[in-house]
Amino acid sequence: MKLNDRAETLLRALVELYINEGQPVGSRTLARKLKRSLSPATVRNVMSDLEDLGLIHSPHTSAGRIPTQEGYRFFVDSLLQIKPLEQLTLEEMQEKFSNESDPQLLLTKASELLSQVTHFAGVVLIPGQRSSLFRQIEFVKLASQRVLTILITDDGRVQNRVIPTDRSYAASELVEAANFFNQVYAGTSLADVRRGLLKEMQKDSDEMHRITATALAVAGKLFDDEDDGPDAVMLSGEANLLNVPDLCQIEKLQKLFDAFKTKQDLLDLLDRSMKVSGISIFIGGESGYRSLDDCSVVTAPYDHDGEIIGTVGVIGPTRMSYDEVIPVVDVTARLLSGALSTTSDRLE
Amino acid sequence: MKLNDRAETLLRALVELYINEGQPVGSRTLARKLKRSLSPATVRNVMSDLEDLGLIHSPHTSAGRIPTQEGYRFFVDSLLQIKPLEQLTLEEMQEKFSNESDPQLLLTKASELLSQVTHFAGVVLIPGQRSSLFRQIEFVKLASQRVLTILITDDGRVQNRVIPTDRSYAASELVEAANFFNQVYAGTSLADVRRGLLKEMQKDSDEMHRITATALAVAGKLFDDEDDGPDAVMLSGEANLLNVPDLCQIEKLQKLFDAFKTKQDLLDLLDRSMKVSGISIFIGGESGYRSLDDCSVVTAPYDHDGEIIGTVGVIGPTRMSYDEVIPVVDVTARLLSGALSTTSDRLE
DNA sequence: GTTAGCACTCGGATCAGCGGAGTGCTAATG
DNA sequence: CATTAGCACTCCGCTGATCCGAGTGCTAAC
Numbered sequence: 093m094k095l096n097d098r099a100e101t102l103l104r105a106l107v108e109l110y111i112n113e114g115q116p117v118g119s120r121t122l123a124r125k126l127k128r129s130l131s132p133a134t135v136r137n138v139m140s141d142l143e144d145l146g147l148i149h150s151p152h153t154s155a156g157r158i159p160t161q162e163g164y165r166f167f168v169d170s171l172l173q174i175k176p177l178e179q180l181t182l183e184e185m186q187e188k189f190s191n192e193s194d195p196q197l198l199l200t201k202a203s204e205l206l207s208q209v210t211h212f213a214g215v216v217l218i219p220g221q222r223s224s225l226f227r228q229i230e231f232v233k234l235a236s237q238r239v240l241t242i243l244i245t246d247d248g249r250v251q252n253r254v255i256p257t258d259r260s261y262a263a264s265e266l267v268e269a270a271n272f273f274n275q276v277y278a279g280t281s282l283a284d285v286r287r288g289l290l291k292e293m294q295k296d297s298d299e300m301h302r303i304t305a306t307a308l309a310v311a312g313k314l315f316d317d318e319d320d321g322p323d324a325v326m327l328s329g330e331a332n333l334l335n336v337p338d339l340c341q342i343e344k345l346q347k348l349f350d351a352f353k354t355k356q357d358l359l360d361l362l363d364r365s366m367k368v369s370g371i372s373i374f375i376g377g378e379s380g381y382r383s384l385d386d387c388s389v390v391t392a393p394y395d396h397d398g399e400i401i402g403t404v405g406v407i408g409p410t411r412m413s414y415d416e417v418i419p420v421v422d423v424t425a426r427l428l429s430g431a432l433s434t435t436s437d438r439l440e
Numbered sequence: 441m442k443l444n445d446r447a448e449t450l451l452r453a454l455v456e457l458y459i460n461e462g463q464p465v466g467s468r469t470l471a472r473k474l475k476r477s478l479s480p481a482t483v484r485n486v487m488s489d490l491e492d493l494g495l496i497h498s499p500h501t502s503a504g505r506i507p508t509q510e511g512y513r514f515f516v517d518s519l520l521q522i523k524p525l526e527q528l529t530l531e532e533m534q535e536k537f538s539n540e541s542d543p544q545l546l547l548t549k550a551s552e553l554l555s556q557v558t559h560f561a562g563v564v565l566i567p568g569q570r571s572s573l574f575r576q577i578e579f580v581k582l583a584s585q586r587v588l589t590i591l592i593t594d595d596g597r598v599q600n601r602v603i604p605t606d607r608s609y610a611a612s613e614l615v616e617a618a619n620f621f622n623q624v625y626a627g628t629s630l631a632d633v634r635r636g637l638l639k640e641m642q643k644d645s646d647e648m649h650r651i652t653a654t655a656l657a658v659a660g661k662l663f664d665d666e667d668d669g670p671d672a673v674m675l676s677g678e679a680n681l682l683n684v685p686d687l688c689q690i691e692k693l694q695k696l697f698d699a700f701k702t703k704q705d706l707l708d709l710l711d712r713s714m715k716v717s718g719i720s721i722f723i724g725g726e727s728g729y730r731s732l733d734d735c736s737v738v739t740a741p742y743d744h745d746g747e748i749i750g751t752v753g754v755i756g757p758t759r760m761s762y763d764e765v766i767p768v769v770d771v772t773a774r775l776l777s778g779a780l781s782t783t784s785d786r787l788e
Numbered sequence: 789g790t791t792a793g794c795a796c797t798c799g800g801a802t803c804a805g806c807g808g809a810g811t812g813c814t815a816a817t818g
Numbered sequence: 819c820a821t822t823a824g825c826a827c828t829c830c831g832c833t834g835a836t837c838c839g840a841g842t843g844c845t846a847a848c
Contacts, residue, residue, distance in 0.1 A: 118810050131822050136811070154810045154829045193586065194602045230578055232592060238541065240598065242590055244580060250588065252598040254542045331697035340690050342682060349679035466841050479791050484842070502798040502841045 093145070093166060101126065102138050103147060104171040107159050111411055114337060116156030161376040161410070164388075168373055168414055177419045181209060185423060189431045195248045199326060202394075202404050202428045207329025209420050212336070212408030213352075214328040215389075217362035219401035224249065226277045226285045231266035231310055239266065241314050245282065247396055247432070255313050261306060269307035286315040325355045325362065338409035344386055351383035362403045365391040369400070371418055376410045386410055390417050392425035396432045404428060441493070441514060449474065450486050451495060452519040455507050459759055462685060464504030509724040509758070512736075516721055516762055525767045529557060533771060537779045543596045547674060550742075550752050550776045555677025557768050560684070560756030561700075562676040563737075565710035567749035572597065574625045574633050579614035579658055587614065587658050593630065595744055595780070603661050609654060617655035634663040673703045673710065686757035692734055699731035710751045713739040717748070719766055724758045734758055738765050740773035744780045752776060 095103065105125050109117045119132040119139060126135075139157055142148045147163035150156065159167065188205050192198055199216050206214025225246035232240040237260055243251045261269075277285045292300075292308055300308075330352055333339055339348065351357050361379050365372040374389040384407075391405030404425050406417050443451065453473050457465045467480040467487060474483075487505055490496045495511035498504065507515065536553050540546055547564050554562025573594035580588040585608055591599045609617075625633045640648075640656055648656075678700055681687055687696065699705050709727050713720040722737040732755075739753030752773050754765050 116810090120810075132810090133822050133824090134820085137821085140812080150811085152829060153812095153827090154808090156810065193604070228580060230580070230590070232576060232578070234596065240592065240596075242578070242598070244588065248582065248588075248602070250590070250600045252600070254596070256541070329701075331694070331701055334690060334694050334697060342688050346679070346682050349682055353677075353679055464841090468841075480841090481791055481793090481843095482789085485790090488843080498842085500798060501796090501843095502839090504841065 095145075098128075098130075099138055099142060100171060101128070102135065103142055103159075103163065104167065106139075106142075106148065106157060107163065107167045107171070110158050111413055114411060116151060116158050118156035121156065161378065164375045164410060165378070168375065172414055172418075174418050175415045177423055181420070182423065185209065185420075185427060189427050192431065193248075195432060196250075198428060198431050199402075200328075202424055203326050203328040206404060206406050206420065206424055207332055210406050210408065210412075210417050211329075211332050212406050212412065212417070213330050213333055215358060215362065215391075215405045215407055216326045217359070217366065217403040217405075218324045218326055219247075220324060223281060223283070223401070225279055225281055228278070229270055229273050229311065231261075231270050233261065233263050233266055239310050241311060243314065246279075247401070253314055255310060257310055261310070265303075265306050266310070268303045269310060272303045273307050273311060282315070289315055325358050327352055327355075327358075333408070336409050338411050339386060347383045347385075348387065351381065357381040357383055361389060362391060362405060365389075365405070366393050366400060366403045369393065371422055373414070373418075388412060388414075390414070390421045392421045394425040394429045394432070396429070443493075446478075447486055447490060448519060450483065451490055451507075451511065452515065454487075454490075454496065454505060455511065455515045455519070458506050459761055462759060464499060464506050466504035469504065509726065512723045512758060513726070516723065520762055520766075522766050523763045525771055529768075530771065533557065533768075533775060537775050540779065541596075543780060544598075546776060546779050547750075548676075550772055551674050551676040554752060554754050554768065554772055555680055558754050558756065558760075558765050559677075559680050560754050560760065560765070561678050561681055563706060563710065563739075563753045563755055564674045565707070565714065565751040565753075566672045566674055567595075568672060571629060571631065571749070573627055573629055576626070577618055577621050577659065579609075579618050581609065581611050581614055589659060589662050591662065594627075595749070601662055603658060605658055609658070613651075613654050614658070616651045617658060620651050621655050621659060630663070637663055673706050675700055675703075675706075681756070684757050686759050687734060695731045695733075696735065699729065705729040705731055709737060710739060710753060713737075713753070714741050714748060714751045717741065719770055721762070721766075736760060736762075738762070738769045740769045742773040742777045742780070744777070 102122065106117050106122055109121065109125060119135040122139075123130055123132045123135045139148065142163075143150070143157065146160060147166055148157040148159050151158065185205055188201055189198065192201060199218055203214040203216040206212075206216075208214075226243075227246050228244045230242040230244075232242065234240050234254065237257055239255050239257055239261065241253050241255050243253070245251075277288065280288070289308065289312060292304065293312065330349065333348065334345065339345055357379075361374060361381065361384075365374075370392065372389075372391045374384070374391075376388065377385050379389065386409060387407055388410045389405055389407050391403050393400045393403050395401060404421060406421055408417065450470065454465050454470055457469065457473060467483040470487075471478055471480045471483045487496065490511075491498075491505065494508055495514055496505040496507050499506065533553055536549055537546065540549060547566055551562040551564040554560075554564075556562075574591075575594050576592045578590040578592075580590070582588050582602065585605055587603050587605055587609065589601050589603050591601070593599075625636065628636070637656065637660060640652065641660065678697065681696065682693065687693055705727075709722060709729065709732075713722075718740065720737075720739045722732070722739075724736065725733050727737065734757060735755055736758045737753055737755050738760075739751050741748045741751050743749060752769060754769055756765065
């Protein structure tokens with residue numbers, strides 16, 4: 093879509109005004125706002141054109157205009173000039189990430205940071221472990237027939253799981269099995285570990301070494317099912333959205349919070365955005381999920397040593413200051429990537 | 441406070457009606473509701489007395505009466521007859537707990553259960569680890585200068601923490617240190633472990649055995665600070681409260697969700713209720729926390745092998761069906777206690 | 789002690805009227 | 819030919835008036 097200069101200037105001014113004030117913008121207001129002094133009548137003519145193009149519309153005859161979803165899209169794609177982040181904010185953000193090395197906590201902090209700085213909801217897609225590399229496993233004997241398994245991956249994440257077993261194992265057996273495991277699989281991806289285990293299992297158990305059998309019996313179940321788990325999306329500051337005037341209708345909030353609870357839509361959305369490099373912006377219903385109808389989602393992928401492993405983002409009303417939110421999301425993703433890399437817990 | 445029979449019957453009917461309908465109850469309605477056929481006029485007289493006693497009041501001259509906080513309190517203390525739990529609900533609840541042994545997950549499930557069954561918010565106070573018994577510790581070498589510590593307590597909980605260290609330790613050193621630790625402290629409470637460590641630290645480091653020094657260096661920081669952590673309260677189904685008509689004002693919800701975020705008030709409240717055996721009910725502002733003004737909290741402590749270690753509860757509007765919520769909370773606490781005990785991961 | 793009757797009060801719904809903000813159209817203007 | 823001024827028109831939201839229903843408190847009768 094191509095607009096002439098004047099129309100663009102006008103649309104930009106209109107969207108900015110609406111984002112700031114939250115009320116339909118009339119021709120008079122818009123005319124006053126512009127340096128190039130146009131009369132309200134001229135402005136009206138242009139607005140009429142913009143309305144025909146589907147970029148703005150009036151809620152009713154005698155109200156001003158507000159941007160449509162397409163209007164926001166055009167604004168974001170072609171007109172938006174992103175503000176650089178305030179120095180103070182930047183320092184505050186860096187501050188938050190310094191002195192922290194636990195990957196889990198880093199993700200939590202990123203999410204909190206996003207919600208605090210933007211006053212909307214912060215969201216983090218936590219990478220599935222499928223692609224991480226196996227580093228180490230530990231087995232701890234609990235009550236008879238149950239073993240605590242501790243799986244440590246290359247990116248420093250730790251997963252605990254209690255596994256019921258067929259028989260009771262002696263502590264020494266478990267140590268042997270763990271050692272075996274650690275030697276054989278160190279450095280391979282979890283998916284490969286899984287494949288390896290499946291292969292082992294197909295062998296006849298008689299031929300198997302005793303230690304291997306133990307390892308299989310205990311760890312088999314661990315790798316059996318999906319490891320990504322249902323909690324791959326982390327949300328912070330949902331309550332911030334209660335303050336947002338655009339969403340103050342209970343039913344909207346209900347839909348939204350329902351979506352937050354199930355998390356499936358969010359997960360899909362973030363997963364999609366992970367496949368794009370750089371900032372993604374989903375405006376209103378563009379995402380295709382009705383629950384996010386009045387919301388926009390701004391996301392950016394983050395990486396661990398160059399490989400994209402997840403996404404951070406902000407969920408706010410469609411009427412948000414994109415020029416402020418975008419750099420915040422961008423910087424958060426960068427800081428998070430940085431923090432994850434420098435603290436990378438590689439094997440030596 | 442003592443009421444005559446008729447007044448009690450009337451008050452009970454009034455509260456029940458109001459809880460069901462959510463609207464001020466007038467004398468005519470109340471008269472119709474009662475089997476003993478009293479005339480509205482008589483009912484009015486009694487209501488007038490009840491109002492003088494501060495148990496009910498009218499929002500305005502020509503509306504019916506609604507219970508005051510004190511009215512609810514009297515109702516709950518003296519008039520409430522608790523419904524037995526429906527068989528179906530009970531089975532559903534048992535279902536949810538079966539096949540689960542991980543204590544962490546059990547707590548999560550309890551919280552979810554409470555919110556699902558009552559359609560309010562479920563809350564669980566997660567016991568601080570201070571009183572749990574030390575079972576086992578593992579040290580895993582990460583990148584140089586950082587060690588992953590895994591602390592396992594007697595109740596089956598597992599705590600991971602990455603600890604930065606002063607120097608780089610060899611894997612063998614860490615194994616030795618862990619063994620040392622496990623032998624010396626197995627079975628003592630975490631508080632005692634902490635005390636023991638402090639004592640060791642005061643000794644001159646020259647006299648110390650090398651292994652002890654390593655153990656101290658790595659684990660010292662782990663026990664240094666409060667281990668209860670900021671996440672000792674777990675909430676589920678907050679979003680359910682959006683559906684509650686009594687709370688549908690945005691500002692109330694804001695206050696409430698703010699409280700949920702900081703969690704401090706909740707923590708205090710639940711902590712108080714842990715010291716009482718059996719169901720506790722905090723009605724409206726009774727708790728002393730303004731954020732819970734329009735809410736009531738119903739709690740019950742749960743135990744692990746007889747020792748009370750935490751609390752489960754439901755947060756809902758003051759106008760809730762106490763006769764239904766109370767048994768749900770009660771049963772949840774029992775089921776949880778049971779599940780924690782039968783799966784108790786004692787050392788053998 | 790209980791009840792019937794009655795005047796009174798108050799909130800909520802409905803409606804008309806009004807002012808303001810904004811539009812669309814037309815005709816005039818540079 | 820683009821721009822502007824003028825004007826009639828529309829529609830929302832606010833205000834005040836009115837009415838109705840629900841409920842009360844009081845008094846007098848049973």
